[in-house]
Amino acid sequence: MAATFVEGWDFVQTLGEGAYGEVRLLINKDSGEAVAVKIINPNRNLSSAQLVRKEVCIHRMMNHTNIIKFYGCRADAGIQYLFLEYAEGGELYDRIEPDIGIPECQAHHYFTQLIVGVEYLHQMGVAHRDLKPENILLDSRDNLKISDFGLATLFRNRGQERKLFKRCGTVPYIAPEVRNCNEYEAQPADLWSCGIILVALLAGELPWDEPRDHCLDYGLWKKGSYSQAPWKKIMNIPLELLKKILQENVSKRYTIGQIKKDPWFRSNYSNSIKSPLHSGHRVKRMRTSDDIVGASSSPHLTSLSQPDPQNTDWNTSFSEESKTPSCAAVQHLMNGLSLSQPAQFDQMLLNDLSQTPAGSQNPLQRLCKRLTRITTNCDMECTISNLIENINLLNYQVKRIDTLQVTVSTTDRRGNRLKFKIIVMTYSFEKTVIDFRLAKGDGLEFKRCFRRIRDKLGDIVIKNTCPEKR
Template sequence: MGTDFVEDWTIVSTLGEGAFGEVKLLVNKTTSDAVAMKMIDLEKHPKASENVQKEICIHRMLNDPSIIRYYGQRKEGHKEYIFLEYAAGGELFDRIEPDVGMPELIAQKYMRQLMSGVEYLHKKGVCHRDLKPENLLLDANDNLKITDFGMATIFRVRGKERPLETRCGTLPYVAPEVLKRPYRAQPVDIWSCGIILVAMLTGELPWDKPALDCPEYHKFREEQFPSFSPWNKIGNMALSLIYSILKAEPEKRATLDQIHKNRWMCHTFTSNDEKTNCPGSPKRKCYGAGFIDDVDGKICQSQPESLRVSNINDVATAVTHNTNDIISFSQPTHLDDLLLSTQLHFTQSPVNQNHYQKLVKRMTRFFVNTNWETTVQQLCDYFDKQSFKWSINSGMVTITTMDCRNMQLVFKAHVLDMDGHILVDFRLSKGCGLEFKRRFVKIKQHFQNIIVKGAIDTLWLVPTK
């Protein structure tokens, strides 16, 4: 099934890669429990040591339903391991339809949970500093969890607050004062939450960066924005909340208490609600299921979705001293590769929940009626026409391009032959989640003639016996 890490625990997938290391998925062979493991090679990345220790220190302080759970850490030789809760529901950005967003009912739920998590962090004296949909995960019950504390810092100790100096974050989400420095901690996280709400409601980011040399931000500051996208997609009630959050002066920005009491946050939405007074808003669908300056980089990217999580033993204490076989390039690096290497079949209902792990339904995959070779060739032809750079290795096509902000965007297409059923599965590797989704939508539209309509995209993994 994968590479043995310790007794009964197997590495079955690489979940993400970052500047300093990787995130692996560990699964217990007996119980099917799952845990995410950050693995950092300090010999290759000696500058990461301080960041890792800071992240571990912060994780140890936190215990809240809105924060990804920390299980422990282990150091073996020059490798550092951090064990975290595995979020089965994937990343929040995967629930945001590009240029459309999500229903207000769902956005309000996530916003409430996000603000609850941020409030908890700030009470603990922790500032996240890189809040964005890619760093917000969903558990098996569709509850939001904040993750990726690689840029977080402690801003208050024994009641004394310190100003922050490090210019860090992701440009479209950072507060304007971060670009100037110094800045207060709490308002910058609140600002990022406002941008996240815009993204959830509209499927767009309002600007490239919050600086007056950015035309979109300048229009916003001059209050010339109401008739422009994305603002004309937002109802008056939500727009009032967003405007109170996105105040350029931190001292005028809405506080957590004011946000909790806001009319939009307290309103009772129903699934039939449509926003009023926003003629530019497109019809929405309901789905069931970087910038770093003065910082050496992020330890890892946040996790994509996959196996359902149940209670897990303390893996951190079970690590042995034999780590020679942890990384194996012959092993599957993504869960769909793992699916291919085990017994895979399609079903509309689980046979036995004790022995099956459900893969989360996602928007960025489809089945096609062409064979493997034809599918790969058509994909590569399309990427050539789009002037995308691409490379292929073992059925995985890695695509590199630039997004609308002239930032690098890297995503991967896995073409998997499953007993005659060809699955094309796209996953973000680096860059903006919304830009990735826009690319996927265009790719899917281009291949409409070979996509199998109504195909089941929820697969079941049968562990090897």
């Protein structure tokens, strides 16, 4: 059954996990409206409390269509709760087919929205510093939403810009100067990451392990060799743009203004775009300023000073009226947070699908849309037995956590650790849903593992079916 958070609100699914906590989907039992809750336990890492306060200070300033909305935060019994917009479309990496990518028109759709979102961040003086498909979400309308401001920082304060010195981010996506220089400019570094994301969208793979001279793939790129993957998969016009964005010389790297004038960026693909996960059913998300008739789509820029994490109020409601969602402002951020936690707090997915918090909806229809979800033609125990047997054949480390969950660990092609969870749910008589969720590592490598496991399961997988209503 669903796990109760506070009276009237149920946890339905764990949406993602991180070093200091996880993000869960919260559903109002009466209205069916949804909100994402980032739950952070500072006791896991003594330095996390300060980092989270900085994240809150930065995220609460944001108000843009292509940025995940920040509704407010609360603290209770040492646990910190951040209430965020729920992105029903899931993570961007889930849309990318490994070694193939996505159609160019769809890549253009996401990339143009990404640049608009990053432009807003930079106008606000914020550098994200960890842009990658795992930190980019999609809503039910296929709009891109930049998320996870855990490594973000301000590079502009009262009109004065500063260079950054902290080496952070995800290695294949970081700019070369982040690794090689004592200090670097914020905006070009973020734009380099956007270029790597575009490569992943168009080719389904990353161009190199890291942008350093000892890396063969990066060395070939610097020499102007484009006859090998991933470049040979990319058409000439977007490739020309990538040559300008992935310039090692920062002074020659394209700015946002130059990117927006590029012929490929300005191309019109509007008639070709169709979301691969279009659904006839949608969760009611919290109402934001994007839904208000007559609301301006352009960001309202204010003069910002460096936020002080020490002064963060952990019992905040909504700082702007335009950000206020319905459901009485998420029950005024859950009032006193009188939590009713289940004995097994990790067991968030539904086992008994006959119990539905929002009327007669199928609970699976409320789950975050994922392409890494399959249906089998056998019962739960048969499905789990087949899963474990075939995962062992692939030489992955597998551990059964409980009746519903399995964790899998392995090493990816770059030698980095990859960990994901598999949650098994009863869908109907002799049908079972298997939900794969990345816990740690690269999203494309995770999808490669998912594909191998899916293929190993063979005949028990029901082809071209999904429990969600299409």
